[in-house]
Amino acid sequence: MLNPAFLRSSVGRKAIVGITGLLLIGFVLAHLLGNLTIFLGPGALNAYAEKLRHLGPLLWVARIGLLVVAIVHVVFAIKLSIENRAARGPVGYAQQRSLGTSAAAKTMALSGILLLTFIVYHLAHFTFGLTHPAIAHLKDPLQRHDVYTMVVLGFQQTPVAIGYVIAMFFLSRHLSHGIQSMFQSIGLNDERHGPLLEQAGRVIAGLIFIGYSAIPMAVICGFLTVSGGRR
Numbered sequence: 001m002l003n004p005a006f007l008r009s010s011v012g013r014k015a016i017v018g019i020t021g022l023l024l025i026g027f028v029l030a031h032l033l034g035n036l037t038i039f040l041g042p043g044a045l046n047a048y049a050e051k052l053r054h055l056g057p058l059l060w061v062a063r064i065g066l067l068v069v070a071i072v073h074v075v076f077a078i079k080l081s082i083e084n085r086a087a088r089g090p091v092g093y094a095q096q097r098s099l100g101t102s103a104a105a106k107t108m109a110l111s112g113i114l115l116l117t118f119i120v121y122h123l124a125h126f127t128f129g130l131t132h133p134a135i136a137h138l139k140d141p142l143q144r145h146d147v148y149t150m151v152v153l154g155f156q157q158t159p160v161a162i163g164y165v166i167a168m169f170f171l172s173r174h175l176s177h178g179i180q181s182m183f184q185s186i187g188l189n190d191e192r193h194g195p196l197l198e199q200a201g202r203v204i205a206g207l208i209f210i211g212y213s214a215i216p217m218a219v220i221c222g223f224l225t226v227s228g229g230r231r
């Protein structure tokens with residue numbers, strides 16, 4: 001059982017934000033790998049989605065777990081951010097820069113809010129089929145949910161595809177700083193390891209951006225098409 005005093009301390013809150021952040025990065029990576037099967041053709045992505053669906057109650061446990069983790073992450077991150085602002089006091093921009101705050105760190109709250117907005121839209125788009133109901137319930141020749149065609153038709157609307165790429169940019173900014181902060185929270189960013197871990201954070205965030213953005217970009221460029229998978 002977690003000690004309430006620990007949860008109220010700055011160190012405790014940082015730990016909670018870090019651990020929940022790590023779990024969310026785990027989901028982002030797993031979701032990316034699953035989505036990348038789109039490049040193997042409709043059969044691969046639809047089979048993957050069908051396998052997830054067949055998990056039944058286990059899928060719901062994972063979904064509810066993910067939601068709880070995301071809520072805890074957001075609530076504790078807001079608390080930390082309010083505390084940090086109060087502790088910093090009304091300092092000017094020049095002073096904040098001298099503290100070594102990177103641009104990504106300063107935009108954590110903004111990128112976090114944009115990410116939340118993206119996730120709400122994304123669930124309405126592909127999970128609940130609210131924004132584009134006509135493409136939400138298609139079936140493939142094996143009578144599976146045709147996730148492949150839903151995604152390709154979804155991204156053939158260029159503004160939607162560009163919106164996703166912009167959202168992925170904010171995701172990668174958020175992750176880049178988040179990963180560095182996580183290393184800091186567990187005391188790994190000493191003089192020797194600090195720059196290397198900072199670099200590692202940037203590389204992981206960059207790969208996540210490239211991986212996710214590749215999907216809407218491939219659709220816009222006509223590499224992924226509805227008729228025969230890849231051109």
Ligand code: HEM
Nearest residue numbers: 028031035049063122126127147151164171212213215216
């Ligand atoms: C190009 C980028 C992305 C694509 C193509 C994509 C695709 C999809 C699809 C097709 C589904 C519905 C799966 C189904 O109903 O079988 C889905 C669900 C979901 N996606 Fe994404 N996604 C992308 C990026 C993201 C990102 C960056 C996040 C989180 C930061 C995310 C979070 C989720 C969540 C939470 C669900 C609901 C999972 C569930 O409960 O079934 N997605 N995504």
